[in-house]
Structures are given as structure tokens and as C-alpha cells.
Amino acid sequence: MRRSLQKLRRGSVILIVLITILFATLALTVFIEKASNDLLVDARQADANRLRLEAFSALETTLGVLEDFRLVLGALHSPSEGWGDPLDFAGYTPGEGRTIDIQFVDESAKVSLPKASPTQLVDLFKSWGLMQNDAEKLRDALLGWMQKDYVPSSASSPRAEDYDRGDLPIAPPGRLLRSFQELASIEYARTVFYDENGEPNPLWHRFVEAFSLFAYDKANINGGNPEALAALGITDEGQRRRVADYIHGTGSYARQGPGYFKNAGDVGTILGGNSPASELSTQISALRIIITVWEGHSSYRLNAVVAPQGGATIAATNRSQTDATKSGDQVKQNNTQAAVPKTSAAAGMSGGKSLNYPFTILEIRENDEVASTPTGSPEETP
Numbered sequence: 001m002r003r004s005l006q007k008l009r010r011g012s013v014i015l016i017v018l019i020t021i022l023f024a025t026l027a028l029t030v031f032i033e034k035a036s037n038d039l040l041v042d043a044r045q046a047d048a049n050r051l052r053l054e055a056f057s058a059l060e061t062t063l064g065v066l067e068d069f070r071l072v073l074g075a076l077h078s079p080s081e082g083w084g085d086p087l088d089f090a091g092y093t094p095g096e097g098r099t100i101d102i103q104f105v106d107e108s109a110k111v112s113l114p115k116a117s118p119t120q121l122v123d124l125f126k127s128w129g130l131m132q133n134d135a136e137k138l139r140d141a142l143l144g145w146m147q148k149d150y151v152p153s154s155a156s157s158p159r160a161e162d163y164d165r166g167d168l169p170i171a172p173p174g175r176l177l178r179s180f181q182e183l184a185s186i187e188y189a190r191t192v193f194y195d196e197n198g199e200p201n202p203l204w205h206r207f208v209e210a211f212s213l214f215a216y217d218k219a220n221i222n223g224g225n226p227e228a229l230a231a232l233g234i235t236d237e238g239q240r241r242r243v244a245d246y247i248h249g250t251g252s253y254a255r256q257g258p259g260y261f262k263n264a265g266d267v268g269t270i271l272g273g274n275s276p277a278s279e280l281s282t283q284i285s286a287l288r289i290i291i292t293v294w295e296g297h298s299s300y301r302l303n304a305v306v307a308p309q310g311g312a313t314i315a316a317t318n319r320s321q322t323d324a325t326k327s328g329d330q331v332k333q334n335n336t337q338a339a340v341p342k343t344s345a346a347a348g349m350s351g352g353k354s355l356n357y358p359f360t361i362l363e364i365r366e367n368d369e370v371a372s373t374p375t376g377s378p379e380e381t382p
Contacts, residue, residue, distance in 0.1 A: 047300070048300050048367060051295060052302075054094060055292075055300050055302040058291050058293070058302075059302060062086040066308075066359075067358040075284070075308070077261070078222040080222075081260065084104070087100060095295075097295055098293055099294045101291070102289065103289075104288070104289060105290065106225075107212050107214060107285075107305055107312070108287070108311070108312060109228060110219060110225055111124065111219050113176070114176050114213070114315035115215055118143065120231040120232070122135045122139050125139065127227075130192075137157050140154055140157035141186050144157065144158060144159065148174035158186075170185065176315050177213055211227075212286065214305070214307075214313065214314060216285035216312040218281035218285075221267060224243065224247045224248065226240050234276055242270055243277070246261075246270055261282045263282055285307060286307050288305045290303050291303075291304075301367050302364070304361060304363065304365075307359060307362055308359060312362060313362075
């Protein structure tokens with residue numbers, strides 16, 4: 001009996017020790033995982049801080065090259081002018097073990113939503129397959145959200161009082177869109193641009209590709225955005241194809257290579273003097289510069305929109321753009337953008353003097369949607 005009790009006690013002690021070891025192991029594992037995550041976050045932050053300086057250096061070099069071309073040519077029209085690889089042009093060499101990829105997106109190739117006319121909105125929506133009544137209703141929904149005291153043209157169009165009947169009553173802000181996510185709050189527009197699960201549908205993405213939230217008078221035809229032609233009521237596929245072939249150097253223009261229109265006369269030569277496309281601009285008013293710096297598996301992405309002198313501006317949201325320009329006030333931007341004075345992209349130096357900076361920085365985003373696989377990175381290059 002005594003031996004049995006001793007064995008039972010020994011077994012209990014061993015069981016307690018094993019349970020203690022199990023809990024200690026689990027606690028140690030959780031601690032190691034948390035410590036690893038903390039170290040990984042710190043390492044990524046350190047990598048981002050290190051590559052950030054390289055990205056901004058590349059941006060300054062790029063802007064210097066663009067200004068050189070602008071001074072010589074009088075304006076920027078298209079990367080086909082020769083500034084498509086600015087770092088190579090400037091002889092810029094990144095730090096050891098790093099590669100830099102630069103992409104240009106002509107933001108002003110889109111239709112400026114702050115400057116779009118009601119007719120342009122309807123023509124563009126009709127080109128997407130909407131019926132006349134639906135296109136007008138969508139136009140009324142957007143303008144009713146963006147303009148105070150807007151009077152819809154259709155009886156079925158949403159009105160300000162319709163926003164009081166929802167689960168969360170709101171009032172239309174009476175100002176321009178600050179982000180495309182606002183479309184989800186606009187009556188009728190949400191049924192056009194979102195699916196039954198509340199996710200953006202193809203028309204939402206098409207809207208984003210068609211419109212810019214920055215203010216400029218005319219879209220740049222050299223950006224090759226067919227939506228700019230559709231907004232002018234140009235539905236002829238032949239004209240759209242000729243513009244695309246001329247810009248990209250394809251089709252009947254394959255031998256001459258990529259080209260660009262210098263003025264309205266060049267547009268008339270390709271499309272005819274009476275083409276509405278001659279009303280479009282041939283100069284870049286807002287240019288998106290996307291710089292990605294790679295170092296091994298680490299990356300940093302800088303996404304900036306800049307405007308040359310006399311180019312695009314950030315549309316005033318609570319008063320007319322003319323009043324905002326006259327006052328000379330700094331335009332406030334949303335929380336994803338960098339606040340930059342209208343007349344300069346850099347702070348003043350000693351004595352409070354402002355730099356005569358050749359570009360206005362309209363927007364800066366950092367590390368948004370970094371690509372998972374670098375283009376031409378050391379790992380891919382044999």
C-alpha cells in the first residue's frame with residue numbers, strides 16, 4: 001500500500017512538472033513570436049527610413065530634369081520628348097545594392113472633375129453604356145453632392161432631403177469630392193458604382209480612371225486617355241484609334257515611333273480641323289511621379305503629383321477657385337496629402353524668403369500599395 005502511494009505521489013509530481021514545462025514553453029513561444037514581430041516592424045521601419053532619403057533624392061533629380069526640358073521646350077507634353085528616364089539622363093547613381101524604378105502617369109490626361117461641365121459628364125456616362133435618363137440622373141446626383149443649392153433637371157434625381165431618410169441621416173456637403181470613396185455616400189451614385197456587397201465595381205474603377213480631383217481647364221490629349229475624348233462627345237472609334245496609334249507609335253505610325261501633339265494644329269492634322277479633340281490641351285498640367293526604391297527584399301514607394309507653373313491646382317472646396325487664388329491662402333488638403341503652399345513646394349530659407357521652386361507639389365503619398373515583386377530587381381536580373 002505504501003509503495004502504491006509513493007508511486008502515485010511521484011506520478012503526480014511528474015505530471016505537475018510536465019504541465020509546468022508545457023505552460024512555460026507556450027509562454028516562451030508567445031514571447032518569441034511577439035518579440036520577432038516587434039523586431040520585424042522595427043527592421044522594416046529602419047529600412048523605410050533609409051530608403052526614403054534615396055527616394056526623395058531621386059524625386060529632386062527627376063524634377064530638375066523635367067525643369068530643364070520645360071525651359072528648353074516651353075512646356076512638358078509627353079515622356080516621348082526624352083525625359084522618360086530622368087535618372088539616366090542626369091547620370092544619377094543610386095546607393096550600392098539599390099535599384100530605382102520611376103513611372104510617370106499624366107494625371108492631367110484625365111477629365112478635371114472640378115472643371116467638368118454638365119454636358120461633359122452626361123456624354124462620358126453615355127459612352128459607358130448608360131441611357132440618357134440614367135446619365136442625367138447620375139450627373140444630378142454628383143452635382144447635387146458637390147454644389148450647394150443645385151437644382152436637379154430630373155424629377156427622379158436625388159435631392160438634399162433624400163439624405164435625411166437613411167439609417168444615418170446626413171446632408172450633402174456642397175463641396176467638391178475629396179476622395180473617390182465619397183461616391184459610396186452619394187444617393188443613386190452608390191448603386192451605379194458599387195455592387196450588392198458594397199464593393200467598387202468596374203464602373204467605379206472607370207470613373208477613377210476618367211476623372212482627376214485636381215483643377216485644370218483642359219485634359220492633355222498626349223496622355224492617351226480615351227475618356228477625355230468621350231467627354232467631348234467623340235464616339236468615333238476610328239478617331240480614338242488614330243490618336244492612340246500616333247501617341248504609342250503603333251498601326252500606321254509604327255515606323256515613326258511614339259509621338260506627341262505640340263499644339264491644336266497637330267491635332268487637326270491627325271483628326272481634321274473640325275474635330276472637337278482640338279479643344280483639348282497638349283501640355284501636362286499635373287504629373288504623377290511614382291518612385292520605388294529596392295534594396296534586396298526591402299522597398300519604399302514615393303507617389304507624388306506635381307504641377308508646373310501655371311498648371312493644376314488643388315480645387316477650393318468651400319468657395320470658388322477664383323476667390324481662393326486672389327486671397328493667396330494656402331489650400332488645405334486631406335490627411336493623405338502633404339500641405340504645400342500654392343506658390344512654392346519648399347519651405348523658405350534663412351530670412352524667411354521662399355525658394356523659387358519650379359513645381360507645386362499637389363500630393364505626396366508614401367508606401368501606398370508597394371508592389372510585391374520588383375521590376376528589374378537584383379533577384380530577377382541574372
